[in-house]
Amino acid sequence: MSAFDLVIRLVYLAVATCFVLGLHLMNSPVTARRGNLLSAAAMAAGVAATAVVLVHAATVRPWAWAALAAGAALGSGAGLLLARRVRMTAMPQLVSLFNAVGGGAAALIGVHDFTLHVSGTHGASLPVVLDVLIGAVTFSGSLVAAGKLQGVVPSHPILFPGARALTAVLVLAMAGASILLLTGNGGLAAFAVLAVAALGFGVSMVAPIGGADMPVVISLLNAFTGTAVAMAGFALGNGVLITAGALVGASGTILTKLMADAMNRSLTAIIAGGFGTGDDKPIEGPAGQGRVRSLSADDAAIQLAYATRVVVIPGYGLAAAQAQHQLHELAQLLEQRGVRVSYAVHPVAGRMPGHMNVLLAEAGVPYPQLADMENANAAMPQTDVAFVVGANDVVNPAARRPGTAVSGMPIIDADRAKSVIVIKRSMGHGYAGIDNELYTDPRTGMYFADAKRALGEITAAVKVLVG
Amino acid sequence: MSVQLFADLSVFVLSLLLGFEVIGRVPTTLHTPLMSAANAVHGIVLAGALLITLSADDALGYALVFVTAAFAAMNVVGGYVVTDRMLEMFRPPRGEPR
Numbered sequence: 001m002s003a004f005d006l007v008i009r010l011v012y013l014a015v016a017t018c019f020v021l022g023l024h025l026m027n028s029p030v031t032a033r034r035g036n037l038l039s040a041a042a043m044a045a046g047v048a049a050t051a052v053v054l055v056h057a058a059t060v061r062p063w064a065w066a067a068l069a070a071g072a073a074l075g076s077g078a079g080l081l082l083a084r085r086v087r088m089t090a091m092p093q094l095v096s097l098f099n100a101v102g103g104g105a106a107a108l109i110g111v112h113d114f115t116l117h118v119s120g121t122h123g124a125s126l127p128v129v130l131d132v133l134i135g136a137v138t139f140s141g142s143l144v145a146a147g148k149l150q151g152v153v154p155s156h157p158i159l160f161p162g163a164r165a166l167t168a169v170l171v172l173a174m175a176g177a178s179i180l181l182l183t184g185n186g187g188l189a190a191f192a193v194l195a196v197a198a199l200g201f202g203v204s205m206v207a208p209i210g211g212a213d214m215p216v217v218i219s220l221l222n223a224f225t226g227t228a229v230a231m232a233g234f235a236l237g238n239g240v241l242i243t244a245g246a247l248v249g250a251s252g253t254i255l256t257k258l259m260a261d262a263m264n265r266s267l268t269a270i271i272a273g274g275f276g277t278g279d280d281k282p283i284e285g286p287a288g289q290g291r292v293r294s295l296s297a298d299d300a301a302i303q304l305a306y307a308t309r310v311v312v313i314p315g316y317g318l319a320a321a322q323a324q325h326q327l328h329e330l331a332q333l334l335e336q337r338g339v340r341v342s343y344a345v346h347p348v349a350g351r352m353p354g355h356m357n358v359l360l361a362e363a364g365v366p367y368p369q370l371a372d373m374e375n376a377n378a379a380m381p382q383t384d385v386a387f388v389v390g391a392n393d394v395v396n397p398a399a400r401r402p403g404t405a406v407s408g409m410p411i412i413d414a415d416r417a418k419s420v421i422v423i424k425r426s427m428g429h430g431y432a433g434i435d436n437e438l439y440t441d442p443r444t445g446m447y448f449a450d451a452k453r454a455l456g457e458i459t460a461a462v463k464v465l466v467g
Numbered sequence: 468m469s470v471q472l473f474a475d476l477s478v479f480v481l482s483l484l485l486g487f488e489v490i491g492r493v494p495t496t497l498h499t500p501l502m503s504a505a506n507a508v509h510g511i512v513l514a515g516a517l518l519i520t521l522s523a524d525d526a527l528g529y530a531l532v533f534v535t536a537a538f539a540a541m542n543v544v545g546g547y548v549v550t551d552r553m554l555e556m557f558r559p560p561r562g563e564p565r
Contacts, residue, residue, distance in 0.1 A: 019508055020485060026501050027492045033554040036504050040547040043511060047543075050514040057521060064520040067529040071516070071536030078537075079545025086549060088556075091499060094549060098506045098542050105512045105538035112519045112531045222502055229509045234475055236518050242475055243482040244511040250486025251505040255498060347495050354498025361556040368560055372495045 004056060009239075011049040016243040018042030023247060029367040046240055075101075088362045089322060092352040093149040096218055099225045100142035106228035106245075107135025107195070113235050114191055123184035124191065127234030132191075133174060133198050135228035140202030142221045148211060149351060155211030167204045173197035205271065211351075212316075213270045216259045218352050220267070223252025255353045262347040264399075264409030292427070295445035297454075300421050301461035303445070304330075307384035309340045311376060313412050317390020317424065319350050319359055321451035327389060328363040330459045337466060342369045344376030344386075344412045346394040377413045386417035388438075390451045392430030395438055405434045420444040423454040497557075503550040510543025 001009070018038050025035025054060050079098075086094045110131035114124055147153035177194035180186035209217055226248025233241025260267050295303075304310060312331065318324060331341045343365060349356035357370050371379070380386065388395055395414040399406040414420050415438050422444060430436065438444055447454050493501045516535040523532045 015511075016482075019511075020489060023486075023493075023501075023504065023508070024489050026497055026504060027489075027494065029497060029554075029557040030559070032497055032500060032557065033551065036500070036507075036547065036550045036554055039504060039508060040551075043507070043513075043543060043547070046511060046514055047517065050517040054517055054520060060520045061524055061529075063529050064523040064532055067523070067533040068517065068520050068536050071533040072513070072540040075537035075540030075542075076544040079541035079543070080548055082541075083545040083548035083552065088553070091503070091549070091553070094545070095499075095503055095506055098503075098510075098546050101538035102506065102509045102512055102542040105516060105535045105542065106509075108531055108535040108538070109512070109515045109519055112523070112528065112535070115527060115531070116522055219502070222505060225509050226505070229512045229515075230479055232512060232515050234472070234479075236515055237471065237475070238515065238518065239475065239478055241511055241515055242479050244508050246479050246482030247486040247490075248505045248509040250483050251490045251501065254487060254490050255502060258495075258498075345495070347498070350499075352499055353502060354495055354500075357496045358499045358553055358556070361553075361558070364558075366560040367496060367557045370496050 008049055008053055011045060012238075012240045015042045015046035015049070016240050018045075019244055019247060023251070088358055089319060090150070091358060092214060092218055092350075092355060093146040095352060096142045096146035096149060096221065099218070099221050100139050100146065103135045103138025103142060103221075103225040103228050105135075106225070106232040107132050107139060107198075109232040110135060110235060111195070123186055124181040125235065126182060127231045129178050129181055129194065131228055131231035131235055132195055133178065134224050134231060136195050136198035137202040137205065138221055138224040138228055140199040141206040141217075141224075142202075144203050144206040145214065145217050145221060148206070149214060153207075157210045158207040163204065163208065167201065170197045170201040170204060174201065209270060213263070213265070215348050215350070215352050215355070216256055216263065216265070216267070216270050219252050219255035219259050221252075223249050223256060226250070226252055259348060259353055262410055264406060292439055293442070293445050295421065295447045297447070297457040297461040298465070299445060300447055300458050301465050303385055303419065303421060304334055304339070304387065304458070305337055305462050305465055307334075307339055309379075309383050310334060310342075310385045310387055311371075311380065311383045311414075311417065312341065312343045313376075313386060313388045313391050313395060313414055314343060314345065314356055314360065315349050315389065315391025315394060316351075317392075318451050319356065319390070321390065323389070323450075323452035323455050324359045324363040326452055326455035326459065328360070328365055330455050330462065331365070333459060333462055342371050342376070342379075344371050344373065346373055346391065346412055347410075349391065349394065373410060373412055377416075380413045380416040383417040384419065386414035386420045388414055388420065388422040388424075389455070390423065392424070392436055396430075396434070396436045398434065398437055414438055415441055415443075418443070421447060423447045423449065423451055425450055500550055500553045500557075503546060503553060507543060507546025507550055510539060510546050513539035513543050515539070 022035040022039030025031040180190040230245025398404040
């Protein structure tokens with residue numbers, strides 16, 4: 001190993017180490033920002049070291065330099081613009097888009113490797129085949145997911161006759177082409193079939209998945225991108241790509257499992273699809289079994305303003321109505337009166353893992369007030385009012401009994417608080433499609449309105465009440 | 468199996484295990500920034516985009532370099548900037564210094 005190689009390898013080792021340390025610092029909100037900056041600095045060093053390798057080799061054609069510089073400038077500009085402009089509610093689609101381009105770049109590295117020796121019948125190595133396969137699936141799948149989240153593609157499960165058969169054909173095509181390439185009998189045609197079938201499979205995998213399952217899908221695609229990048233690392237013989245890709249693969253896998261568990265759904269069931277739209281079907285006015293107690297804005301204001309301890313349980317309805325700022329305003333008003341307010345956030349609240357916490361942080365809620373499910377549940381019996389805003393299945397006590405659609409799902413124990421106020425548009429069912437017995441509990445008061453309007457009305461009523 | 472491939476495979480497996488250990492400790496509050504940060508980390512594929520310029524010597528090669536670099540640069544720059552934007556919003560309680 002020459003001295004030059006040694007220095008480059010040492011820099012790569014430092015870069016990989018800093019990626020790990022950066023992710024490690026993400027385990028507390030106090031150090032997380034520093035962690036991200038460390039990781040970004042390491043990234044800059046890794047890219048700079050690679051640029052030095054190119055200059056040192058002195059074999060890069062002028063046109064290749066030009067293509068590289070133009071592409072990098074264009075991509076950086078687009079990334080910067082999107083990152084600066086995106087609304088926090090649109091974060092899931094942006095993450096999905098970055099997943100798509102990351103996976104796409106990894107796949108193209110595999111394509112380039114293949115085109116270097118394109119003439120005649122020959123094969124491709126396992127890393128190259130896996131790189132193109134996983135990268136292409138991630139690319140098209142993430143684009144469909146981003147489209148669904150943005151509303152460009154319908155968010156309901158897209159199913160058509162023969163969809164399963166088409167998926168089966170695509171899987172067979174991918175398997176066949178891979179075998180030909182790996183045994184050295186494939187050529188350009190087999191490679192093209194592999195890439196096109198993988199792109200098609202990405203679409204056919206994500207299209208039948210409903211909007212409400214998106215937190216799982218994004219996590220899964222994140223894991224795929226990481227794996228694709230690691231495979232590109234194998235193909236290029238570059239250790240940093242392997243380490244970084246594996247770290248992301250691990251993170252995506254962990255989040256996928258957490259999300260699937262928190263939604264009480266198996267990964268297979270989600271991939272099989274055709275379930276879960278993410279939106280309640282609006283049913284006019286109170287309906288359903290059991291007697292429901294309706295509250296006025298004044299009732300709710302009195303109950304909240306004279307409480308000692310209020311726990312807010314925000315759900316998808318809050319994010320959909322973009323009412324997080326109104327919620328924080330009401331919470332601040334209550335805190336000025338000496339009410340202790342905290343937030344109990346279910347892992348799947350929002351559209352990607354932890355999304356609700358970002359929305360609340362954006363509205364100005366300090367992070368110590370954001371309690372995870374476990375801590376929130378421990379404090380629930382000492383809570384005067386559990387204030388449920390736009391959440392449904394995640395507070396359904398039926399989850400503790402066997403034999404219901406939500407059985408076994410971890411829930412926030414709103415029913416163990418001394419009283420409950422629920423803001424909800426209607427008695428429509430949540431994503432599990434079953435009645436919520438919390439609503440018919442005698443200690444529960446229901447306030448039927450859109451979250452934004454309801455919070456505005458209750459805030460106004462509290463202001464009048466306390467003068 | 469070559470010695471190099473075996474070494475790469477070892478790095479891959481150990482990095483996966485390390486990832487599980489490190490990331491399993493991240494609180495749910497930070498899962499969105501975590502995912503976004505992890506997203507930025509796989510932007511290291513930009514280094515891969517640089518490496519393929521070494522063997523790009525025709526129009527197809529240049530086109531692949533261009534698109535790969537554009538995709539990877541968007542991933543890495545956008546990923547870090549948006550993660551920083553999010554983490555900046557996680558603020559301590561009022562009155563305490565940042």
